[in-house]
Structure formats: structure tokens, C-alpha cells
Amino acid sequence: MEQRLLQQGLIYALGLRIVVIGLSSSVSLALAPMPDRAIAALVIAAFTAWSVLYAVLMVRTRSKALPVADVAAVCAICLTQIWTVTPDPRAGATWVLIAINMVVITYPWQLGRPALAGATLTIIAVYYVGATIADPGGWLVDKTLGPWTAAEAALSWGLYRFVRRGARTSDRIIARAAELRRAAEIAGARRAGEREYLAALHDTAAATLLMVGSGIVAGREPWLSAQARRDLQEIHRSEDAAQGATDLIPLLREAAGHTQVRVSWRTPEVLVLPSADAVSLSRGVREALTNVARHAGTDRAEIRVRADGALVTVEIADEGRGFQINSINPQRYGVTRSLIERMTRIGGRARIDSTPGHGTTVTLTAGHDTPAEDSGDREVIATSFQRGLRWAVIVMSLAILTLLDLPRMLASRASYEQFWPQLVTWSGLVAVVLVVAAATWRDRPLGRWRTPLIVLVFALAALATWSVRPEYLLGPAHWSEGDAGWPLVLLMMGARVPVFAVVLLAQYLMTFGQAALAWDAALSVAGAISATWAVLTYQLAIAMIAAVLRGMAASSARALHAAERERTAEAVDRHLHEDRTGRLAALAATAVPLLEGLASGGLDPGDESVRSACEAEAARMRRLMAEDTGLFFHELRACVEEAERNGVAVSFTEFGTFPALTPPVRRRLIEPAIAALATAQGRARLSVTGTRETVTVSVVAACLQPPPAPDRDGVRRSTVADGDRFWIQATWQGDQ
Amino acid sequence: MNLFRRPEAPDVTAVIVDDHPVVVAGVRAWCALADPPIRVVAAGPTVAVAWTDPGAQADVVVLDLQLDATGPAFGDLKRLVDAGRQVVVYTMRADRETALTALDIGAFTFLTKAEGEDHLIAAIQAAAASAPYVPPTLSGAFGTDERSHRPRLSPREQQVLIEWFHSESKEMVARRLTITVHRVNSCLERVRIKYANVGREAPTKAALVARALQDGLITTDDL
Structure with a gap:
């Protein structure tokens, strides 16, 4: 900018x-x-x-x-x-x-x-x-010309510096907002990776419980016990993952195990990393090894893992046929793009070095400091640009009135019919400038005072012109002719350029009109036009600078606003994430006894009560993993958990994007579901869908028939019966 | 769903790619109980089992997307689809993006493990016959799809998708919308064909569209 x-x-x-x-x-x-x-x-x-x-x-x-x-x-x-x-x-x-x-x-x-x-x-x-x-x-x-021209240059330089500083501040704000957005994206991607990893760890236990619950295992089986023991290990691992940290080495070995490449390892024994980084690195390793198997013409590779402070580097090196990095389209070497994208997403890096005949080395780097929180950018209020410009014009106006106009006025006493109107005008204009200065100082808009002040300036200008002897009109003694414009510039600073120009011109035309009526003037027409042009353009230039600054202030304010939204979204996301990992960790407490029973043979999977316990637990695990829009559904959560305590297996699915809803709409949407779940028995299905215009909350359960309820707040309810099961649905339809 | 099978067709064969022994045991049990039975010719924890005999000969591949902690195996899915295999994705993941991505790649259908008991057998049989099959979760994913390249659905189709997802019962959907179960089915099948039609060029798409034309589900004008 x-x-x-x-x-x-x-x-x-x-x-x-x-x-x-x-x-x-x-x-x-x-x-x-x-x-x-x-x-x-x-x-x-x-x-x-x-x-x-x-x-x-x-x-x-x-x-x-x-x-x-x-x-x-x-x-x-x-x-x-x-x-x-x-x-x-x-x-x-x-x-x-x-x-x-x-x-x-x-x-x-x-x-x-x-x-x-x-x-x-x-x-x-x-x-x-x-x-x-x-x-x-x-x-x-x-005699005043030399100092005045120098002062003009200085004032103009001040304005220039001012605009420049404003632009720099604006640039900084925008850059900062972009940086924040990037940081939030990285944090979001890291959390998503972590969430996925946690879900994967729970998936295996949930699948076991689901299958036992569906009754496919008729009695105690050794392979079931073995699986239950593995599930317990995974859940144990997920407790570490919920803390946000994972050991990288076993993950890498697991990833390598899925490929046909024989790997020689040079790694530390244990290397605990943020889960998201560990999972991304292991995926990268798997992709790199798959590529070795496919393109390198060798089935051997070496993996070296190095930790250097917060930075972890994983190198996958093969001595295969290699390739010319620049000569082929990098996308054809499939690994390149997806690896680089994946690592960039979590704020890491991927580099590929290869020479034909000398093998390929892929270097993945992850781990970085979380970007620091903002530092006082919020103090830079966007409107401060305009405020600074106003101060500059206040100083300039006061300088013109006291250093240029006052001496001229005092030196030209003979040019006036009466002297007091000149004094009144001069003091009045100084007073107007001081009023604006006071308002600027207290950072208050002029508001409804603006119009009376503008009228006052016009009146003062007319008064001063009236008291000038006709033969001195528009000459140096008629100082108010151009300089009454300066307080106007100050008063009109917030206005759009055309309005600004019209008011300013009106003042000049009024004065010219008065001079014309007096039938005489101190100036030739040419001189008057020239003199007016010079001051007027300077004043209009300020209007333009003000407009440019306003644009700059607007884009900075937008950037600030976006950064603010980013911070809020990030905070919400972080909160949801913590909430979710917390709940998943707590889930282990109920799943672990069941799995332990299955592992030791203490529980018989053929037993009806064991089966329904497994079914309910599997539904619970799936529900917690499906819950993503926690904000909308936390109201439902308590009653779902209550139903689960009563032995109801509540399956929960949600799809779609959810518009913001008012509290009465939300209440009307979930009330029927809550009522149905409270009396449900056996299995219940709770599902929610959302698009931009509609949200539907639906329950299918064996429960008491719901009482009829009127449609209100745009929410329609309906019930379909099927034997002892009811399908109860509430749909909100947004304004079309 | 047996109506999609031709009387002279031989037994359907399937290969299961899943690293979870209990799931494999469950799928085997359901296949054995199916009528007519589905022969599980091979099962294993990695996709290699579907590429080597006898798995390579199976009519249908039942693929778990989550073969390890390193994310969904979309690459494996793509390679299978490109080789002309009919893949039923069978997964613990129940999110819309995964379902739509799997379908984009060319999976024959998408099934969550929670739906397995009710839908896996029918899905395998439908896959063997190249007949469209839309289980409830996939239906929900279609019904809430807001991506720009989604196919254009009629309001009725949209409604059926959403209601089928919510109720998991075609009878209830039919009653609620006061249409026939047959109509519910044909809506779901048409949607699946529409998705195949906007999807990537893949053997699945050709087979689905060809079959739909043959069965009169769509006409060449619809394409």
C-alpha cells in the first residue's frame, strides 16, 4: 500500500x-x-x-x-x-x-x-x-514571502510524512492480520490432525464393541481377547495423544510396515512430539517410502530421525535411480506436491534432493514455535490517520492566522472602514480552530456543532469583507478572503470530496460576490483568480489526502476486524478441541472395563447383557467422534448421556453446515428430541442435518407418543409412527 | 436387493480388506448367512490381499479406509477403482467429506460400520450387479452436499435423501412423504447415477450408467 x-x-x-x-x-x-x-x-x-x-x-x-x-x-x-x-x-x-x-x-x-x-x-x-x-x-x-514559502514547504513536507506514516501503519496492520490468519490456519490444521489421530485410535475399540454388540461373536474366542488387548493398548496410547503428545518412532515404524521397502533405521529410542506433527511426519514417511518402492528401482531405504531443539528432521534416503529434479514436471513425481502441501499445512517443510543415478533424499521438517500473540496492534486505531491529518491542518491554520494574517491585518489598518470587524473575524476564526482542536484532543466528533460552526465562519468572512475599503478588496489587506477557508477545511475534513469542494467554493464565491457589489477591487481579475487558485488548490489537495487516508483507514479497519474474527474463531476452535479431547479421554473410563472383560474372558460376548453394553458403548464412542459442531449440540448432550445411563444405545449422526439460530428456534428444534430420548428404550437414532436454509433434528426411538405441538418460530414438527417406534422430527426453515 | 441379481449369475465373491479381526469375522458371518451366500475368497489387513490371488478375482472389494493411524487410504481406493474393481467402502468414519471424497474417487458405495449389519450384504450384492446402492449415511452426505460441482437434484430427490438419512426406514420415508417405497428407491438410485455422472471418469461410473440405462432408470436424455 x-x-x-x-x-x-x-x-x-x-x-x-x-x-x-x-x-x-x-x-x-x-x-x-x-x-x-x-x-x-x-x-x-x-x-x-x-x-x-x-x-x-x-x-x-x-x-x-x-x-x-x-x-x-x-x-x-x-x-x-x-x-x-x-x-x-x-x-x-x-x-x-x-x-x-x-x-x-x-x-x-x-x-x-x-x-x-x-x-x-x-x-x-x-x-x-x-x-x-x-x-x-x-x-x-x-517581506513575509520568504518565511511563508519556507513554511509552506515545511507544512507540505509534514503532510507528506504523515500520509507516509499512515500508509506504513496500514501496511503493518494488514501484514499482521495475514500473519495471524496463517497462524490460525496452522493451529487449525494441527488440531484437525490430532483429532483425526485420536479418532483413529478410538475407531479400533469402537469397531470391536460394535461387532460384539451386533452379536456376531457367539462365545469366548481367543482372537477376540487378543483384539481387546490391542484395543486397550490403543486407548492407552490415546491418553497420551489427548495430552497432545505422541512418540514418533513407533508411528514411523508402523507407517514403514505398510510398504514393501526394507528400512534401516537411525533414530533415537523415543521422540515425543505434538501428535499432529508426529502424525504428519509418519504420513510423509509413508508417502516417501511408497514412492521409493514405485520409482526408485530399489527396495531399500534409510530413515534418519534427528531432533534439534523444537525442530525435528526426518530424512528418507534411497540409493535408487534418482531423477533430475528440474527436468521433469514435479507433479509427476507424485510425492513432491502432496508432501510439500502436507508439511506446509502444519507449518513444517519438505525438501527433495535427487541426482540421476545417485538416489533420492526426502527431508521432512516439523516443529516450530507457536507464533506470539499480538502486541498492541489494537492500539493503532484506524481513525488515528485522520486524527493526525486534522492536527497537521490545525497547526497550519493557526500558523497562517497568527504568523501571516495578524501582521498583515495590523499593518493594513488604513485599508479598513472600521477595524473592529477585522479583529472580531480574526478572533472568531482562531476560536473556531481552537474548538476543533479541543474536539480533536478529546477525540470527540463535532457532531451537530459542525453546521453552526460552518455558518459562523461564513458570517465572519462576510463581516470582514464588508469592513474592507472597496479599493483594497481582494488585496493583501483582505486576508480573510482565502484564509477563512482554512477553518472550513478543518470543519469539512470528514466530508466527501465533492461536498467539501462545494462548501469551500461557496465561501470564495460569497466573498467575490461582495467584492463585485462594492464595484471595485484591489486586484485585477487575473490576480484574483490566480491568488484564489493557489490557496484553493492547496485546500482541495488536503481534502483529497483526507479521502485517501479514509480509504486507507477503512482497509486497515477491515484488516483489524478480520484479525479479530480470526482470533475469536481460533479461540472457539481451541475450546471445542480441548472439550472434545477431554471427553474422548473420559470415554476410556467406560470402554476400558468392557474391553478388559473381553480380553480376560471375564465377559462372555455371547451374553445378551454384555452385547447390549457393548452396543451402547460403541454408539457412545461414535457419537463423541461425530460431534463436531459442539456449540449447537451441547444442549442435547446432557439428555443423550442421561438416556445412555438408562441403557439406551443412542446412535448419533450429523451432517451439513449449521446457520446461526436464535435461542427460541434452537429450543423448539431440540425440545421434541429431548422429550423422546427421556422415555426411549432399546436403540435410538438421533440425527441432525443442516444446510444454509434448513436445520432438521430427528429422533427414531421406541418411546412415548409425543404430545402434538404447534408450529412456531419457523419450526415445523411431525411424527410418523411405525409399530412402537416413533419418528419425531423438527425442521426449521429459514426465510426464503 | 436380490432383484438386481440375474437368475443365471454365479455366486458373488468378495474380498475383505480390514485390519480388524473382529470386523472380518463379522463380515464373514454375515456373508455366509446371505441368501444366496456370498463367498469371501480372501481377507487381510492390507490392500495387498485384493491384488493377489484369490482376492484379485473377487467381484467386490470391501475396503476399510482406516488401515492405520495415518489417515484414510484414498490412494489405495483410487488404484483399485482404476483397475476396474467394484469397491464398497466400509469404514468407521462417518463424516460427509470422507463419504463424498470416496464417491468422487469412484467407490461403488460408502457404508459406515454401524450400518454394516443392515446394509453390507445388500451393498455387496448391488455392487456385483452394478446397481446403485445408497445407504443412509451416504444419503445424508448427498443431501447436505453444498459443493459447487454437486449434481443438480430435484426437490423431491433432495427430500428423499434427507428423510432416508434421518429415519433409516424406506417405509417411514414413504409414509411421511406420501409416496410409494418404489418411488423412494427410484429417487435414491437416480441420485446415485447423477453423482456417477458428474464424477471422475472411472469404470464404476461407466458400469453404473450402463446398468441404469439398461434398467430404464434413466434415459439417454438425462445424461
Whole structure:
């Protein structure tokens, strides 16, 4: 964003310069008296052409020599004033003066700080020289001009720095949000891996209990006991996995056992890792070995495992035929893409080195520090960009009012019909700026005070104009003409650019109207237009900067908001995960006695009561593994568990995605299921489906007939009877 | 589901790929009790058993997706499907993504182990005859499928999928929707053909579509 903004700013600055200087110089050429119109036309044409060329070259090349040439060109128009400018006390600003102001204002987008200072001072000095040559009498030499031009350059530089800082902050916020999203993705993938691993460990015990429950084992069998013992081991392993840690080495050996490759091992005895990393590494090893068997032309490989702090590296090396990594499409070497994707997902890496004839080595790396939590980014409120710009304009306005306008006003007492309206206007404008400053300081919006303040500024401007003697109107003594615009800029800062422009122009037109009514003016028309242009464009430029900053603030706010959502989702996910692993671990407590009985032969699988206990336990395990959208179903969980305690085998399945539902809808959806489960006997089936528009909760069970209930809150209920079993269903249909 | 078997067809043979001895024992027992019986020609803990004789000759492969702790064996499934085998995926996993992925790859049908007692035999017989078979869990996965490349289903088909998933009883579905059981079946079968039709080019797809055309379940206009 910063680079884009700087480039855009440069284009705006150069464009503004061409338009303002071009217009003011051609208006002067057409309307103002000039000592030598031919030479003036030549100078103006040459300078305009140079400005265009300079702008194009600057945008394309940004060469350091260009500004030097530009300063020379500006010096040239300063030194030729003897032909291009007629000294006239009523002329206000000459086109050369406007040109150097504009050049200096736009330099911060083009030059560094030392170059800016050098260029500004050079131009001011040469302007004085040119002005003195043109008019030894000194009409052209305004004493406040030098300091004012320098101050303008400084203020403009401040604004530029300000925009730049805003862009950087914005970039940082966006980058930070992206980083957070990535971290959350990794954490999510790691948890998903862990969950899958846990489920796999429980699957085997659940399958045993399921089959015993379905009655396929008529009596005690040695193979059943053996399986029950293995299941117990797995459940024991799952207790470690629930703590989030697993020994990598047996997992790797197991993975290697599924391939036809003979592996020689160089590993530590035990290497305990976060389960997700261990499982990902073992999958990677399996893929790599499958590839050795298929493509390497050898059935031997070596696996080396190295732990280096939090970093674990697994190398799978073969001495097979190898391949040219760059010469073939990496996707054809099937292992490459899926390995790299898999490892990246958990924040690890996969690298493949191979040379034809010299074998292949796959290196998998996992383990990393969890990214740190955010550090105070939230303090950077997006609106602070605008706040900073407001401060900059407040300082600028106060500087203009006190350092430029006050001396002018005091020096021109003779130019006013009465002096007090000038004092009132000046104090009033300062007061308005101070009110805005106070509001900005307390970080409060102006709200409904904005309109009265705008009206006040208009009234003050009218008052000041009214008290200027007609022959001094629009001249230097009529300071309020352009500078009443500054408090307006402050007041209109939050508005859109067109509204801003209209209000600002209205103020100028009002003043011009008053001057026209007075039938006389201190300025020639050309001078008035030129002078107005210069101030007005500066003020409009600020409106544009404000708009750009607003856009930047909006995208930063969006990024912040997204990061916030990410944090919330991550916290919910983490919570669900912990909840689930906790419940799975607790499950072992009920499954273990059954499996122990089957393993020792203490329980007879042919026995009806053992069978139904196994069936219920298998249903329970499957339910816990199926429960993924815990938030929606935790209300159902308690009553399912209650039914299970009563010996009901509750099978539970859910499918789909679930929209957010209001509490009354949720209640209406699950109430029938709760009522049915409370009186159910034997087997019950609880199922839930969701799409974007509908959610259905359904129970099939032998239970008491449910009482009829009215449809409400968009939830429809229905019951179908089949012998002693009822199918009770509640469906919510969203607004179509 | 016997109606899908032609009278002259020889016994159906199956190979079981499952690393769980109790599950293998259970499937063997159900197959022996089936009418007509299904001959289990081989069973083993890895997919190798389906590639070597006598397993290589079996009509139907019953494949457990979870052969170890390293995730679902979609690669094994793909290789079997590509070799033209009719695969009934038989797994503890009951999530929508696994079911839809298995079908995308070209599994003949998807069955959870909890559904085995009621559906495995019928599924094996249907697979041997290349007739569509949609058990409740798969039905739920189809009915809540929101992926962009899912086939277009009629509202009735959508309804039947969801209700079959919830009730596990075609009679109850028929009563609830006031249609015939026959209509319920034909809806489910049409959906399966639609999925085959949007799926990957695989022998399963060709066989299913050919069989459906032959039985008049769909017409060439539907394709």
C-alpha cells in the first residue's frame, strides 16, 4: 500500500502543479499587463512544456538529476520576471509567485528532506534576486514571502510524512492480520490432525464393541481377547495423544510396515512430539517410502530421525535411480506436491534432493514455535490517520492566522472602514480552530456543532469583507478572503470530496460576490483568480489526502476486524478441541472395563447383557467422534448421556453446515428430541442435518407418543409412527 | 436387493480388506448367512490381499479406509477403482467429506460400520450387479452436499435423501412423504447415477450408467 500510495501521491502532486501553474500563468498572459508579452508567452510556454516533460520523466524514471534541472527551470522563471511580470501593488500574487509556491508545495513528494530544504532556499533566494532586478522599487518584494514559502514547504513536507506514516501503519496492520490468519490456519490444521489421530485410535475399540454388540461373536474366542488387548493398548496410547503428545518412532515404524521397502533405521529410542506433527511426519514417511518402492528401482531405504531443539528432521534416503529434479514436471513425481502441501499445512517443510543415478533424499521438517500473540496492534486505531491529518491542518491554520494574517491585518489598518470587524473575524476564526482542536484532543466528533460552526465562519468572512475599503478588496489587506477557508477545511475534513469542494467554493464565491457589489477591487481579475487558485488548490489537495487516508483507514479497519474474527474463531476452535479431547479421554473410563472383560474372558460376548453394553458403548464412542459442531449440540448432550445411563444405545449422526439460530428456534428444534430420548428404550437414532436454509433434528426411538405441538418460530414438527417406534422430527426453515 | 441379481449369475465373491479381526469375522458371518451366500475368497489387513490371488478375482472389494493411524487410504481406493474393481467402502468414519471424497474417487458405495449389519450384504450384492446402492449415511452426505460441482437434484430427490438419512426406514420415508417405497428407491438410485455422472471418469461410473440405462432408470436424455 505504501508504494502504491507514494506513486499515486507523486502523480497527483505533479498533475496539480501542471494544472495550477498552467492556469494561473495563462490567465495572467491573457489578462494581466506584462512588460514584454512575446517573451512572457515564450517563457510560460517553455515552462509549461518543461513541467509536463518533468512530470512524465519523474513518474517513469525518478532520476536524481531531474529535480536539479527542475530547480534550474524554476530559477529561470524567477530571473526573467523583468519581462514577464509588471509590478502592480493591486496585482496580489503574480503567476511566478504562485508557480514557486506550487513547486515548493509539491516537492516533498519528489525530494528527500535535505534536497527539499536546499531547493526551497535556492528558489526563494533566486526569486528575491529576480524580483529586485524586475522592480528595484520593491513592489514585488514582499517581506513575509520568504518565511511563508519556507513554511509552506515545511507544512507540505509534514503532510507528506504523515500520509507516509499512515500508509506504513496500514501496511503493518494488514501484514499482521495475514500473519495471524496463517497462524490460525496452522493451529487449525494441527488440531484437525490430532483429532483425526485420536479418532483413529478410538475407531479400533469402537469397531470391536460394535461387532460384539451386533452379536456376531457367539462365545469366548481367543482372537477376540487378543483384539481387546490391542484395543486397550490403543486407548492407552490415546491418553497420551489427548495430552497432545505422541512418540514418533513407533508411528514411523508402523507407517514403514505398510510398504514393501526394507528400512534401516537411525533414530533415537523415543521422540515425543505434538501428535499432529508426529502424525504428519509418519504420513510423509509413508508417502516417501511408497514412492521409493514405485520409482526408485530399489527396495531399500534409510530413515534418519534427528531432533534439534523444537525442530525435528526426518530424512528418507534411497540409493535408487534418482531423477533430475528440474527436468521433469514435479507433479509427476507424485510425492513432491502432496508432501510439500502436507508439511506446509502444519507449518513444517519438505525438501527433495535427487541426482540421476545417485538416489533420492526426502527431508521432512516439523516443529516450530507457536507464533506470539499480538502486541498492541489494537492500539493503532484506524481513525488515528485522520486524527493526525486534522492536527497537521490545525497547526497550519493557526500558523497562517497568527504568523501571516495578524501582521498583515495590523499593518493594513488604513485599508479598513472600521477595524473592529477585522479583529472580531480574526478572533472568531482562531476560536473556531481552537474548538476543533479541543474536539480533536478529546477525540470527540463535532457532531451537530459542525453546521453552526460552518455558518459562523461564513458570517465572519462576510463581516470582514464588508469592513474592507472597496479599493483594497481582494488585496493583501483582505486576508480573510482565502484564509477563512482554512477553518472550513478543518470543519469539512470528514466530508466527501465533492461536498467539501462545494462548501469551500461557496465561501470564495460569497466573498467575490461582495467584492463585485462594492464595484471595485484591489486586484485585477487575473490576480484574483490566480491568488484564489493557489490557496484553493492547496485546500482541495488536503481534502483529497483526507479521502485517501479514509480509504486507507477503512482497509486497515477491515484488516483489524478480520484479525479479530480470526482470533475469536481460533479461540472457539481451541475450546471445542480441548472439550472434545477431554471427553474422548473420559470415554476410556467406560470402554476400558468392557474391553478388559473381553480380553480376560471375564465377559462372555455371547451374553445378551454384555452385547447390549457393548452396543451402547460403541454408539457412545461414535457419537463423541461425530460431534463436531459442539456449540449447537451441547444442549442435547446432557439428555443423550442421561438416556445412555438408562441403557439406551443412542446412535448419533450429523451432517451439513449449521446457520446461526436464535435461542427460541434452537429450543423448539431440540425440545421434541429431548422429550423422546427421556422415555426411549432399546436403540435410538438421533440425527441432525443442516444446510444454509434448513436445520432438521430427528429422533427414531421406541418411546412415548409425543404430545402434538404447534408450529412456531419457523419450526415445523411431525411424527410418523411405525409399530412402537416413533419418528419425531423438527425442521426449521429459514426465510426464503 | 436380490432383484438386481440375474437368475443365471454365479455366486458373488468378495474380498475383505480390514485390519480388524473382529470386523472380518463379522463380515464373514454375515456373508455366509446371505441368501444366496456370498463367498469371501480372501481377507487381510492390507490392500495387498485384493491384488493377489484369490482376492484379485473377487467381484467386490470391501475396503476399510482406516488401515492405520495415518489417515484414510484414498490412494489405495483410487488404484483399485482404476483397475476396474467394484469397491464398497466400509469404514468407521462417518463424516460427509470422507463419504463424498470416496464417491468422487469412484467407490461403488460408502457404508459406515454401524450400518454394516443392515446394509453390507445388500451393498455387496448391488455392487456385483452394478446397481446403485445408497445407504443412509451416504444419503445424508448427498443431501447436505453444498459443493459447487454437486449434481443438480430435484426437490423431491433432495427430500428423499434427507428423510432416508434421518429415519433409516424406506417405509417411514414413504409414509411421511406420501409416496410409494418404489418411488423412494427410484429417487435414491437416480441420485446415485447423477453423482456417477458428474464424477471422475472411472469404470464404476461407466458400469453404473450402463446398468441404469439398461434398467430404464434413466434415459439417454438425462445424461
